[in-house]
Amino acid sequence: MTLRRLMTSASVALLTVLLVSSVSAAASEGPTVIDRGDDVFLIPGEPGDALELQASDPLGLLVGVDAIRQHSLGRDVFDVWTCGVSESAQSIVDRLEAEVAPYFAYHSRGRYEPRFRAKGDAGSFSEEGRRCLERALAERSDANGVLFAAKPLEGGFATPGVYCGFAACSQDQLREGNNRYGFVGWGDGLAATAAHEMGHMLHWPHSYTGASSDQYDNALDVMSGNYGKLAANKWGSFPAPYGTAAINLYAAGWIDPDEVYVVRTGDTTIDLVTGNADGYRMVVIPAGKRFYVLGPRLRSTYDPIPSHWAGVEVYEVEMCTGSAESCFRDESKMPGFRRVKPHPAVPFDPYDPKLYDQPLPHVIRPGGTRSIAGVTVKAGKIDGNKISVTIDAPTFSDTGTHVFVDDIEWLAQSGITRGCNPPSNTRFCPDQPVTRGQMAAFLHRALPRLRTGKATDFADDNGHVFEADIQWLSATGITKGCNPPSNTRFCPDQVVTRGQMAAFLHRALPNLKTTGSVDFKDDNGHVFEADIEWLAATGITRGCNPPANDRFCPNEPVTRGAMAAFLNRALGG
Numbered sequence: 001m002t003l004r005r006l007m008t009s010a011s012v013a014l015l016t017v018l019l020v021s022s023v024s025a026a027a028s029e030g031p032t033v034i035d036r037g038d039d040v041f042l043i044p045g046e047p048g049d050a051l052e053l054q055a056s057d058p059l060g061l062l063v064g065v066d067a068i069r070q071h072s073l074g075r076d077v078f079d080v081w082t083c084g085v086s087e088s089a090q091s092i093v094d095r096l097e098a099e100v101a102p103y104f105a106y107h108s109r110g111r112y113e114p115r116f117r118a119k120g121d122a123g124s125f126s127e128e129g130r131r132c133l134e135r136a137l138a139e140r141s142d143a144n145g146v147l148f149a150a151k152p153l154e155g156g157f158a159t160p161g162v163y164c165g166f167a168a169c170s171q172d173q174l175r176e177g178n179n180r181y182g183f184v185g186w187g188d189g190l191a192a193t194a195a196h197e198m199g200h201m202l203h204w205p206h207s208y209t210g211a212s213s214d215q216y217d218n219a220l221d222v223m224s225g226n227y228g229k230l231a232a233n234k235w236g237s238f239p240a241p242y243g244t245a246a247i248n249l250y251a252a253g254w255i256d257p258d259e260v261y262v263v264r265t266g267d268t269t270i271d272l273v274t275g276n277a278d279g280y281r282m283v284v285i286p287a288g289k290r291f292y293v294l295g296p297r298l299r300s301t302y303d304p305i306p307s308h309w310a311g312v313e314v315y316e317v318e319m320c321t322g323s324a325e326s327c328f329r330d331e332s333k334m335p336g337f338r339r340v341k342p343h344p345a346v347p348f349d350p351y352d353p354k355l356y357d358q359p360l361p362h363v364i365r366p367g368g369t370r371s372i373a374g375v376t377v378k379a380g381k382i383d384g385n386k387i388s389v390t391i392d393a394p395t396f397s398d399t400g401t402h403v404f405v406d407d408i409e410w411l412a413q414s415g416i417t418r419g420c421n422p423p424s425n426t427r428f429c430p431d432q433p434v435t436r437g438q439m440a441a442f443l444h445r446a447l448p449r450l451r452t453g454k455a456t457d458f459a460d461d462n463g464h465v466f467e468a469d470i471q472w473l474s475a476t477g478i479t480k481g482c483n484p485p486s487n488t489r490f491c492p493d494q495v496v497t498r499g500q501m502a503a504f505l506h507r508a509l510p511n512l513k514t515t516g517s518v519d520f521k522d523d524n525g526h527v528f529e530a531d532i533e534w535l536a537a538t539g540i541t542r543g544c545n546p547p548a549n550d551r552f553c554p555n556e557p558v559t560r561g562a563m564a565a566f567l568n569r570a571l572g573g
Contacts, residue, residue: 058257061284061291063320065251068203071144071160071180072252075113079143083132083150084125085186089118092149092190099191100198106302107243108254109276114198117143125150129183136181145201146181149190158182158197192222195241199223204248207315207340212347219348219360220297220309221245223340243303245315245340246282246295255281262286263375263393265426272296272312273386274303283389287373287401290318292343294377296387297363306356312364312379312389314372316343343372374400395419396428404430404561407568416445416567420560430561436482437466437492439504439563443478444469446567447508450476458490466492478507498544499528499554501566505540506531509570512538520552528554540569 057065080096082089093116104112119139122132129150136146145161161180182197184190199222207221208214218224222241249255259281261270273279274296283294297313299305318339342362348355364370364379366387371377380388395412396419399405408428411417419425420432434442452475461470470490473479481487482494496504514537523532532552535541543549544556558566 056253059260059262059284061247061317061319062251065253068251069253072108072112072202072254074111075115076145077115077117077143078145078147079119079136079141080116081119081122081132081136081146081148082186083122083129083148083153083183085149085151087149087186089120089149092116092186093118095190096147096194100194103191103195103241103302104198106275106300107249108252111254112252116147117141122148125153129153132183133181144180147194147197148181148183149186150183151186153183153185154187156182156184156193156197158200160201160203192241195222199244199248202248202252204244204251205340207245207342209345209347210339210341211345214347217347217349218342219350219355220305220313220342220363223248242305243297245293245313247293247315247317247340249295250282260284261391263391265393265395265397267390267392269380269388269390271386271388274298274300275385277385279386283377283391285373285375285400290316292316292372294372294389298382298385298387300385308357308365309360309363310382310387311366311368312377312387313360314343314362314364314370314377315340316345374402374405396426398427399430399561402430402561404565407564407572408561410568410572411442411564414446414572416442417560417564428560430564431559433495433557434501434560434563435492436479436490436494436496436500437461437464437470438560439496439501439558440469440473440479440492441466442563442567443504443508444472446571447476450478450508452476456481456487458488460489461492464492476508478504495557496563497555498552498558498562499523499526499532501558501563502531502535502541502554503528505566505570506534509538512540512570514538518543518549520550522551523554526554538570540566 056069062068080089080093082092085092096114096116101114101116104114119136119141122135125132129148132148132150136148150156159179159181180201182194182201184193184197204223206215207218207223209217211217216224220242222244246255250260259279260283261268261280262284263286270283271279272283272295273281281295285292285294293315294312295315297303297305297310299307299310316339342360344361346361348360359365364377366379366381369376369378374394376392378390378392380390394400394405394409396408399408402408408417408430412419412428417428419427420429421427452472455471455475458470458474458481461467464470470479470492474481474490479490481489482491483489514534516537517533518536520532520536520543523529526532532541532554536543536552541552543551544553545551
């Protein structure tokens with residue numbers, strides 16, 4: 001048996017047609033089945049009101065989280081049928097109660113209680129389960145969902161059923177047509193398959209890497225399907241399913257917001273915990289339209305990973321942006337978030353036995369260090385059900401993923417910058433242009449020991465926040481003013497052009513070693529041509545149009561991030 005091939009595309013297409021015809025007449029007027037091309041699909045209901053930030057997700061990580069949690073908190077009752085198997089429904093229930101219920105009780109810390117009720121034999125698994133589904137529809141009960149143990153099905157498929165905008169569906173809507181159901185292949189891997197499909201019924205998406213054509217190429221997660229060690233190049237039994245990404249636990253309401261450490265700035269060391277221990281259970285590193293989730297993966301009875309796979313796992317989550325309705329309606333997205341994939345996205349081949357004895361690229365092993373969106377993460381020792389994690393975040397909240405984050409950090413650690421939003425100075429504003437006054441301050445802090453002479457008494461810097469820096473810049477001869485030939489003004493609030501920046505640095509650091517030359521296409525005859533050529537020869541600039549870099553753009557403004565790079569290359573060594 002294999003969990004990798006949960007369903008062929010042809011089977012999905014056929015099932016789509018069959019399910020549309022199998023729902024009740026009332027339901028057929030609105031809900032339709034979406035072919036997602038994998039083993040989970042959604043049956044949409046009518047969208048509700050626009051989504052507001054919900055108290056249950058104050059971190060603002062997910063869209064429609066209260067709708068996602070309709071079934072993941074409290075008791076979740078499943079009717080269990082058999083389809084073409086010799087084992088009784090009660091025997092299947094006994095296996096699910098013994099293996100699957102404790103699995104979810106452990107990972108939810110008792111917040112989720114799936115219960116299973118034997119219903120009987122629904123007939124043969126014909127027409128991709130249609131006959132079995134029709135039997136279940138004919139005997140609807142008050143269950144929250146339906147599970148089928150089916151033969152000859154390998155793997156399984158599932159639907160979370162009707163979703164009703166951003167408010168909880170009525171019980172009638174949820175039960176109508178038993179729209180929340182899953183089919184599970186009968187065999188040794190029933191428990192692991194059931195956990196995977198029940199995850200889909202809780203709105204959990206696949207955690208495949210996206211780096212290959214295989215949806216199930218993540219080694220570690222129950223929502224991938226690659227669990228169980230190969231034996232003689234064949235799949236072995238699956239005594240218990242693996243755990244899942246921390247973001248899924250959060251989406252289900254099994255991790256509280258105060259158990260999430262959101263990385264902002266500065267350095268800290270925390271413990272990530274599993275089981276019933278108190279502490280942080282998830283780390284979030286924001287990165288624009290996505291965020292990175294760090295969670296503990298520690299070997300346990302209900303997460304039976306090899307010991308060399310234990311550590312801190314890293315997942316990238318693509319956020320669902322746009323309107324809340326679009327996040328629920330777009331068939332490429334699961335409600336709440338778009339994609340969850342390991343980071344880095346290195347595919348795992350479950351048919352390669354050697355890989356099971358190797359560490360996983362997306363797991364930081366104890367003692368290992370990883371840079372994630374400008375944040376340095378180091379995993380410490382494992383102590384029972386906790387692992388220590390040291391987090392070294394950028395000084396500023398808006399530089400974590402910036403191309404010049406390392407240069408900006410050097411600038412901050414050197415005391416050359418204090419930030420762009422005093423008095424808190426939590427941001428650097430890397431893409432804002434540098435003013436001439438700011439440039440004076442940067443150079444003054446960077447080169448305080450330059451020889452000085454008599455300063456020019458500019459007419460426009462009196463009382464300016466950078467007056468002392470401007471006077472120093474004049475006394476060193478780095479600036480001559482902004483209105484030649486008289487040069488009676490400095491123009492402190494005008495932006496610095498790249499050509500002016502070249503002149504400033506050339507005058508400040510004339511003795512820097514030069515190697516070779518670069519012939520830019522756009523500086524010939526420019527007033528600062530000699531300064532620009534010097535800047536290129538020192539390696540301080542590489543050009544303005546990578547990868548060709550055959551232009552310098554002398555008249556364009558210098559951004560604060562670019563200035564950090566120039567200064568770091570010139571002075572940072």
